[in-house]
Amino acid sequence: MAALTRISRPSSIPFSNITKSLYFYTTSAAQPQNTNNSYLQNIKFSRKDPKDRNVQWVFLGVPGVGKGTYASRLSTLLGVPHIATGDLVRKELASSGSISQQLAEIVNQGKLVSDEIIFNLLSKRLIAGEAKGESGFILDGFPRTVKQAEILEGVTDIDLVVNLKLREDVLVEKCLGRRICSQCGKNYNVASINVKGENGNPGMSMAPLLPPAHCMSKLITRADDTEEVVKERLRIYNDKSQPVEDFYRSRGKLLEFDLPGGIPASWPRLLEALNLDDYEENRSAAA
Numbered sequence: 001m002a003a004l005t006r007i008s009r010p011s012s013i014p015f016s017n018i019t020k021s022l023y024f025y026t027t028s029a030a031q032p033q034n035t036n037n038s039y040l041q042n043i044k045f046s047r048k049d050p051k052d053r054n055v056q057w058v059f060l061g062v063p064g065v066g067k068g069t070y071a072s073r074l075s076t077l078l079g080v081p082h083i084a085t086g087d088l089v090r091k092e093l094a095s096s097g098s099i100s101q102q103l104a105e106i107v108n109q110g111k112l113v114s115d116e117i118i119f120n121l122l123s124k125r126l127i128a129g130e131a132k133g134e135s136g137f138i139l140d141g142f143p144r145t146v147k148q149a150e151i152l153e154g155v156t157d158i159d160l161v162v163n164l165k166l167r168e169d170v171l172v173e174k175c176l177g178r179r180i181c182s183q184c185g186k187n188y189n190v191a192s193i194n195v196k197g198e199n200g201n202p203g204m205s206m207a208p209l210l211p212p213a214h215c216m217s218k219l220i221t222r223a224d225d226t227e228e229v230v231k232e233r234l235r236i237y238n239d240k241s242q243p244v245e246d247f248y249r250s251r252g253k254l255l256e257f258d259l260p261g262g263i264p265a266s267w268p269r270l271l272e273a274l275n276l277d278d279y280e281e282n283r284s285a286a287a
C-alpha cells in the first residue's frame with residue numbers, strides 16, 4: 001500500500017462526526033418480494049470502536065463522471081475497500097440467483113433497483129469484508145436517493161462525501177466509451193475526448209483509459225451503456241440523486257470537486273483537495 005503522509009479532511013469540513021459510534025449492517029438473505037420497509041427491522045447492527053476503523057467516504061457524481069476510477073485509486077492509496085453498488089448489482093446479475101432476472105429488467109432500463117435489494121447486497125458485501133478484516137470504505141454509487149442517505153446516516157458516520165463534477169457535454173460520450181474486461185472485471189474507457197474551447201468556455205481533453213494488451217480482446221460494453229439508457233440514467237440522477245448532494249451539503253460533509261480533465265490533470269488536484277500525498281506515485285515520477 002502507498003505510504004501516506006497527511007490525511008485529514010479539507011479545513012472547511014468539520015471532522016467531529018468521525019468520533020461517533022460506528023454501526024454496520026448485518027443481515028442475511030435478500031427478500032426482494034417484500035415491498036414495504038419492514039426489511040429494515042430485520043437489519044441488526046454491531047458496534048465498532050471508532051478508533052479501530054479507517055475512513056468512511058462516499059463518492060457522488062453523475063454516471064460517467066469517473067467515480068469508479070478515482071474511488072478505486074483512493075482505495076488503493078488508503079488501504080480501504082472500494083465498494084461500488086453498481087458492481088454488486090452486476091455481480092448479482094451475472095449469477096443465477098433468484099433476483100437476477102428482475103434486476104436485469106430494471107438495470108437495462110436505467111432505473112434504480114429497490115432499496116431493499118441494494119441494502120441486502122451492500123450488507124452482504126460489508127459482512128464479507130468485515131470477516132476478512134476490512135476496515136472503513138469508499139462507497140461509490142451509494143447512497144443514490146435521500147432515503148438511502150438517511151438510512152446510512154442513521155447507522156454509521158460518513159466522514160466525507162466527494163462530489164465529482166464534469167461538464168455535461170462530455171458525459172454521454174464518456175459513458176458510451178466505457179468498457180469492462182470480461183475476464184478481470186476492471187473498467188476502462190476508449191473515448192478520446194477533445195472539446196474545443198468556445199464562447200469563453202475552456203476546452204477539455206481526456207485521453208482514453210486503455211487496458212493492458214492481454215485485456216484488449218476481452219473488452220465488453222455494459223448493456224446499460226447505450227445512448228438511450230445513459231440519458232435515462234442522467235435524468236434519474238438529476239431527479240433522485242442530486243438531492244443527496246443537498247443532504248450532505250447541509251450537514252457540512254460535501255466536498256465539491258470539478259474535474260479539470262483526464263486522470264493526469266485531475267488525480268494530483270484531487271489528492272491536494274483531500275490533503276493526501278501519493279508517495280509511490282511521487283517516487284516513481286522522481287525515478
Ligand SMILES: Nc1ncnc2c1ncn2[C@@H]1O[C@H](COP(=O)(O)OP(=O)(O)O)[C@@H](O)[C@H]1O
Nearest residue numbers: 063064085086089107111112113118141142144
Ligand atoms: N444505490 C443504488 N440504488 C439503486 N440502484 C442502484 C444503486 N447502485 C447501483 N444501482 C443500479 O445499478 C446500475 C448501475 O450502477 P452504476 O454502475 O453505479 O452506474 P453509473 O454508471 O450510472 O454510476 C444503476 O443504473 C442502478 O440500476
